[in-house]
Amino acid sequence: MLTSIRLSQIFVLDQDAALDFYVGKLGMEVHTDIDLGFMRWLTVCVPGDREREVLLEVPGQPSMDDRTAEQVRELVTKGATGGWLGLTVEDCRKAYESLRAQGVEFTDEPTERVYGIDCGLRDPFGNLIRLNQPTAAPTPC
Amino acid sequence: MSRTVEESNRRLLRARDAMDREYAKPLDVPTLARITHTTEGHFIRTFRATFGETPHRYLQRRRVERAMFLLRATERSVTDISLDVGFMSLGTFSRTFRAIVGESPSDYRRQRPADTAPVPTCFMRAWSRPSSLVEAAAGAWR
Numbered sequence: 001m002l003t004s005i006r007l008s009q010i011f012v013l014d015q016d017a018a019l020d021f022y023v024g025k026l027g028m029e030v031h032t033d034i035d036l037g038f039m040r041w042l043t044v045c046v047p048g049d050r051e052r053e054v055l056l057e058v059p060g061q062p063s064m065d066d067r068t069a070e071q072v073r074e075l076v077t078k079g080a081t082g083g084w085l086g087l088t089v090e091d092c093r094k095a096y097e098s099l100r101a102q103g104v105e106f107t108d109e110p111t112e113r114v115y116g117i118d119c120g121l122r123d124p125f126g127n128l129i130r131l132n133q134p135t136a137a138p139t140p141c
Numbered sequence: 142m143s144r145t146v147e148e149s150n151r152r153l154l155r156a157r158d159a160m161d162r163e164y165a166k167p168l169d170v171p172t173l174a175r176i177t178h179t180t181e182g183h184f185i186r187t188f189r190a191t192f193g194e195t196p197h198r199y200l201q202r203r204r205v206e207r208a209m210f211l212l213r214a215t216e217r218s219v220t221d222i223s224l225d226v227g228f229m230s231l232g233t234f235s236r237t238f239r240a241i242v243g244e245s246p247s248d249y250r251r252q253r254p255a256d257t258a259p260v261p262t263c264f265m266r267a268w269s270r271p272s273s274l275v276e277a278a279a280g281a282w283r
Contacts, residue, residue: 077147077151078150107158108161125151126151
């Protein structure tokens, strides 16, 4: 039987810029950063939750041909890859103010929903991220 | 694709996000064009080339999507909702709503239950928006 989701992935266009954002600003931490030769295996996780990693993958050779990589990059920058993260926070409004002061680009302000208080932001490449402060049982974002 | 196109896409996405936030305000093409670092005409052309519809049409669908939500989730009058989402008159709202959704706001409200599923709002917004393909097939917006 399945027991958990341990590893997921989103496309980024530059791993150093991704690290600066996801670790330097968002507050995630590096889980694994290894040069495999054919690729840099770079994963991040939420502090205190090392059981779940997010792979920050750059589209390109040899995993995919140049034309396909171009298409993926185009979709990422249009916000249309479908890859996104839903993160839980203790205080959504406080997180919003802190990240906004660091220049993070928000799509919408903290708003009360039926499932909690949430807001949306984008990473430097166009991926969507939701921050949610759940009211009761945790929900996807 | 060049980095220039990627940067253009990213700025256009930023402008589209601004439209999503400010949907109830009049379409401010000069401001949106400034976000994308282009002229107004170039902004409209590149937006359409990138997202498949003009900024005006995107904003209309965004407003109608919000109206659909408010019709389902609140008991506000159709007139109030039309003003809430940025239309200047009930007549324009009703015509636009019917052209996009295929029925009047009142009929839509009668036939749809209120939202109860604990689905993230961002998904509800993206997936409950009326499709531009349906509009095109219906011959609307010519």
